[in-house]
Amino acid sequence: MSTRHLDHADTLELPVTGDGPFDFLHTVWKPSHFATGLEAHTATRSWRTFRIGDLVTGVRMRAEDRLVIADIYTDGDYKPNHREHLVRRLTASYGLDEDLSHFTELASAVPEMSEPLKALSGMRQSCPEDHFEIAVVALLLQNVTIARTTQMTRNLLTHHGQLVHFDDITLRAWFTPAELAHVSADTLKDQDRLGYRAKTLPHFATFFRDHPAEELQAADDLVQTFQQIKGVGPYTAAIMASHASRNPATFGMDVWNRKILARRLLNADDAKPEAVSRRLSELFPGHAGTAGLYFVEHEHLEAPVAPLLAPDGIAAWNQALEPPAA
DNA sequence: AGCCAGGTAATCC
DNA sequence: GGATTACATGGC
Numbered sequence: 282m283s284t285r286h287l288d289h290a291d292t293l294e295l296p297v298t299g300d301g302p303f304d305f306l307h308t309v310w311k312p313s314h315f316a317t318g319l320e321a322h323t324a325t326r327s328w329r330t331f332r333i334g335d336l337v338t339g340v341r342m343r344a345e346d347r348l349v350i351a352d353i354y355t356d357g358d359y360k361p362n363h364r365e366h367l368v369r370r371l372t373a374s375y376g377l378d379e380d381l382s383h384f385t386e387l388a389s390a391v392p393e394m395s396e397p398l399k400a401l402s403g404m405r406q407s408c409p410e411d412h413f414e415i416a417v418v419a420l421l422l423q424n425v426t427i428a429r430t431t432q433m434t435r436n437l438l439t440h441h442g443q444l445v446h447f448d449d450i451t452l453r454a455w456f457t458p459a460e461l462a463h464v465s466a467d468t469l470k471d472q473d474r475l476g477y478r479a480k481t482l483p484h485f486a487t488f489f490r491d492h493p494a495e496e497l498q499a500a501d502d503l504v505q506t507f508q509q510i511k512g513v514g515p516y517t518a519a520i521m522a523s524h525a526s527r528n529p530a531t532f533g534m535d536v537w538n539r540k541i542l543a544r545r546l547l548n549a550d551d552a553k554p555e556a557v558s559r560r561l562s563e564l565f566p567g568h569a570g571t572a573g574l575y576f577v578e579h580e581h582l583e584a585p586v587a588p589l590l591a592p593d594g595i596a597a598w599n600q601a602l603e604p605p606a607a
Numbered sequence: 608a609g610c611c612a613g614g615t616a617a618t619c620c
Numbered sequence: 621g622g623a624t625t626a627c628a629t630g631g632c
Contacts, residue, residue, distance in 0.1 A: 315613090423614040429630060430613075476628030481615085514615045537613035577613095610632090619624070 284603060287339045287354035287447035291364055295372055297347040301381030304403030305344035308375050311407060312585035313577050315427050317418075317434050318453035318602055320409065323590050329409050330445055330454040333366055337454050339447035340371065349377060354447035376405035376527065384529070384568045391564050393545055394572065397579035406574055408524035412497065413458050413489035415525045416507070419517040420478055420485065422535070427586065436473040444602060451599040458489035481512025504531075523570040532561060532573040541580050542573065 297303045309329075310322040320329040327342045339354040351371055355363070372378050385402060388394040408415060417437070421430045441456040441464055462483065470479035488510045500506045503526055507518045519533035534542075534554050543552040546560045558569070565572035590598055 313613090419613090422612095424612060424627085425614095425629075426612045426631070428612090432630085470628080474629070476630095477615090477626090478628080480627095512615070516614055533613090535613040536611095539613090612629100612631090615627090617624105617626080620622095 284444040284446050284451060285337065285356055287337070287356050287445050289352060289447075290355045290359040291353040291367075293351040293353060293364070293368055293371065295349040295351060295368065295377055297349065297377045299377060299379040299381060299405075301383075301385050302403030303344075303347055303381075303405075304401060305349065307401050307404035307578065308407055309342060310589065311578055312581035314587060315431050315434075316587040317431075318438060319455065321450060321452060321590055321595070321598055323592055323594075328448065328450050328452060330452050331367070331370060331409065332411075332414075332455050332457055333363060333370075334457065336363060337443065337445055338363075338367065339445055339450075339452065340367075341448045341450075342371075349375070352448065356445075373527065374409045375407055379405060379527070381405060381571075384565070384571045387565055387568060388572065388575070393564070394575065397575040400579055400582055401575055404575065404578065406524065406527060406529070406571065408527070410455075410525060411494065412507075412521055412525045413485065414455050416485055416489075416510075416513065416517060416521055417482070419520040419533070420482060420512055423478070423517070425476075433473065433475055433478070436475075437469075440468075440473060444604075446599075450595055451602045453602065458486045461486040462490050478512065484511040485513075529571045530562075530567050530569055532558070532570045534558065534573075538573060538577050541577055545576050545580075 306324060309327040320327065325343055329340050331338045331340060336355060336357045341352045343350050353367060381403070385398070388398050410418060421433045438453040438455070441461055443454050445452055445454050466479045466483055469475045469482055475482060497503065497506070504518045504522050507513050507521050516533050516535055519531050522528045523531040523533055534557065539554055539557055540551050542557045542561060543549045546564070547556065561569045561572055
């Protein structure tokens with residue numbers, strides 16, 4: 282796989298129009314997120330790739346107070362509709378137009394939330410992935426350790442995605458559903474080490490190839506719709522709803538975050554999922570997902586799963602991603 | 608060896 | 621219906 286070089290095509294200035302505080306760093310970088318190679322962050326800058334159909338884009342972001350400045354890099358024909366798409370995509374992906382003030386007010390009255398709020402106030406949900414991409418991420422999280430999730434992600438993106446280079450950084454980029462639909466279950470199992478997921482991932486690819494975002498937008502109950510896909514159960518559908526659909530009341534519970542919330546809300550090492558959900562919704566009506574996000578990210582703040590890069594760490598980052606010279 | 612991982616579907620009663 | 625159980629794989 283050869284690295285694709287992207288050229289600077291545009292600069293977008295995205296105002297944070299939603300009410301409530303704004304924390305740029307913890308909005309774009311989440312301490313709990315595992316390493317994918319799709320994004321990289323220093324304390325003040327953030328790089329990320331986005332697929333817009335066939336177009337591959339690289340984005341470098343920084344913030345000046347309540348303005349996010351996004352430099353766009355592409356290798357294809359960059360058209361005005363791409364600009365409009367990216368303004369909407371970036372604004373939505375990082376919740377720049379969402380009202381955080383209600384959650385923040387609610388949270389400031391809950392003692393258990395005192396420390397997370399002190400550290401993370403102004404953090405918004407982030408989901409640069411579209412519904413297909415976040416569904417793949419959630420699939421790879423099912424019933425495995427993070428080490429294995431990371432391995433499977435690396436395999437898939439290495440074999441079926443691409444490498445891009447822009448603004449002096451190298452990143453991975455996603456495959457599209459149509460691209461992945463060409464890959465056989467045998468390849469996913471034997472080459473990409475996906476285990477039993479090899480049989481369900483092709484269903485994800487064909488579903489999203491055949492149902493574009495505009496069509497899904499019109500669906501009545503997206504959670505029910507998504508659970509029609511083989512391999513999408515309550516957890517994966519909830520991740521899609523809370524992250525890609527940005528429903529602040531939805532929280533995708535798994536054994537990992539359940540234990541975190543049990544400790545923080547119920548003073549127990551673990552608890553029944555229903556008990557945890559009930560308490561979370563009781564304390565944060567309408568904002569259970571946002572509240573869960575704050576607890577989980579605060580839990581990882583001191584020891585992030587994928588730490589920030591030092592400004593002089595980018596060369597080593599690039600080295601790690603680029604294929605060895607032949 | 609056996610159990611568990613940031614779940615889901617199939618198969619029981 | 622709600623409660624088990626198999627599902628791939630890798631690390632401890």
